Amino acid sequence: MSADNQTHATNMPLLPERNPFAEPGEWFKGNLHLHTTNSDGDYSPQATVDLYAQEGYDFLAITDHNRLTDPEDVDGHGMVLLPGVEFDGGRGELGQTYHMVALGVQHEVQRLDAATSQEALDQTRSHSEIVFLAHPYWSSLTAEDLMAVEGYDGIEVFNTTCERGIGRGHSEPQWDNLLTKGRLTMAMAVDDAHFHYWDTLGGWVWVKAPRLEYRGLMDSIKRGFFYASSGPEINNVVFADDTVHVECSPVASVALVVASPGKGWTTDRLRDGGDRPLITEANLPSVHDLIFRIEVTDERGNRAWTNPYKIKS
Ligand SMILES: [Zn+2]
Ligand SMILES: [Zn+2]
Secondary structure (H helix, E strand, O other): OOHHHHOOOOOOOEEOOEOHHHOOOEEEEEEOOEOOOOOOOOOOHHHHHHHHHHOOOOEEEEEEEOOOOOHHHOOOOOOEEEEEEEEEEOOOOOOOOEEEEEEOOOOOOOOOOOOOHHHHHHHHHHOOOEEEEOOHHHHOOOHHHHHHOOOOOEEEEEEHHHHHHHOOOEOHHHHHHHHHOOOOOEEEEEOOEOOOOOOOOOOEEEEEEOOOOHHHHHHHHHHOOEEEEOOOOEEEEEEEOOEEEEEEEEEOEEEEEEOOOOOEEEHHHHOOOOOOOOEEEEEEEOOOOOEEEEEEEOOOOOEEEEOOEEOOO
């Protein structure tokens, strides 16, 4: 890992004073992971971009396997296209490869030839500005595998094609394991669309940025000024005295998930039995000096996830 990576600004928790919901700017929706006919996807790059543009996305990353699909070659219809690649390399303890999504890739790339998992990660970083580990649950990456490499910005907490393909799209336990061990890792929701079946429009990020342009989006992602969703919207997170106030689209529950054994709160725990009415706001007891994150779940089971916070006492 280079000295530059060690001072990487993303390995910091969000703080009340460094909270995307309190930052100026606008929210922009995008998908950070998908494939086209330039690797094993079924749609051409242009057809893929057309689909997401029609659905109102603001930005999109095409991340073909080990190959850069140049955004200059397609019409983005006003979307910002982030140049990306999904690399595979290294070996987990079960023998499986790591899949690493690189964003901000500016040059044609080669397949990784790294000997170790850390070298694979370092090679991926050398091509890009942002790296996140793809689909930990689908890949059966163990807690040891995720701790064994350093220098990535985030992991996929949700991956649509993995969920709809084999029922292994959710990686919350893998993420929380990292957070509990003090590894401050952000989390993305993505489609990883290949179009072999209906694996699109199921996971995305909302990024808070000053305006819709490449540099601002990339900087906001690196700073953690985004949240992931497979359905619900989180409209505000406010810190007041000893509570965390959350505003969101109608959901069945709001949870404050703490990276520490047996700690945390949910709105289910705070209510008096009976029905589970949909709620659009919640006040949960805050925790101090521990890493926590906010997660909301709607009545269909779709979720939204903030990046990790920490409140100093
Ligand atoms: Zn993959
Ligand atoms: Zn992929």
